[in-house]
Amino acid sequence: MRSSIIVPIYQSPTVLSLFLESLRLTVEPDTELIMVNDGSGPEVGELIEEFARTLKTERLGAITVETVHNVNPRGCGQALNQGLSRAEGDHVFFVDSDLILASGWQSGMLRTLHDHPESGMTAGVLLYPHTGGVQHCGITFSETLGRHLFLNSRPEDLPGAPYTVQLAVFALFAMTRQVRNDVGLLDERYFNGYEDFDYQMRARALGYRTVIDPRVTSYHWELRNGVHRAGNRKSNLARFWKTWGNHVDNDVIPRLVNALTNTPDLERFVPVDLAETRTDAAGVWEALAAASPLDRHAVLDYSTKVDGERPILLPHLLPPALLTEPKPLLILVENFVRLLDNHMWLAQRLQTQTGDIVIDLHGNRVGLEDLHAGCWPGCKVR
Structure with a gap:
């Protein structure tokens, strides 16, 4: 049951120090730790070597540490492949260097792989350190776009049991040795982006799946993800869609329809559209009309x-009559946190109607009272 943990590192010393301390406190016995410094510079290199010496002393025999230092950044895909070529464990983990790892993350992911042997892959739930909201718990797709599922929701609002997603990021990820052997190495033509999605699609083609266990959480800063990430985003994205576009499923709309199926008298709701992605919004209304008495017209x-991406200020956008509309509103937005700067409007609306529902294109369903309560302390939009 030996685990191999691969950590690609292109990071600042401050953030890396926070990560290393959380790793030191949470890494479990019978682990092979492979740390790949992908051109982060001598100060980071010294931090890694000092950490390796400390961990070997503290956990003598229980944990082995191997360090690899690239003089110049080669990109995340190559760094992970350097680790994969060395990994000998029965289970292989990918762990980003800007995480704050929570106790039990490693055994929790091993438990998920054990409980879902047919899946072969699992990922943890990543939380924003700024808000505690969900940053990542899987990717959901529309016809032409992938989004972070349940973005900014509260962890307690996630499904209560492990669930399958099409894809997940490699920031906190684990797979069995069999998956690694069957799929092989990452495609290094992806440079600092989408190599993780491509890898999972290759695994999916072989029958494997990615499972998210909502009990496994850690904080993620989303900092220093590699050089030229923005400059390569378009080519990475184009390569992914060219290769896999016909193999992803539009699952966000079924999620939204299912989230509303138990809503009584849905035909009474006044539907309000505030979503910028027009094709996806049209698909949502069409699907709801097909599954319920709601009138899309x-x-x-x-x-x-x-x-x-500015906050949506409802007093500026909606006619005053909607503030006192006696029927409940069904509001569609890109992401529900765009509405959190509306404390006054929401407070006034609650005096007339408490049954309003907000849905978004990340699969969230939020009641008006919860939205009003979330106006403080603020929000973060990807």
């Missing part, structure tokens, strides 16, 4: 008034 569309 009754949708009030104010989406053209929504400006980019």
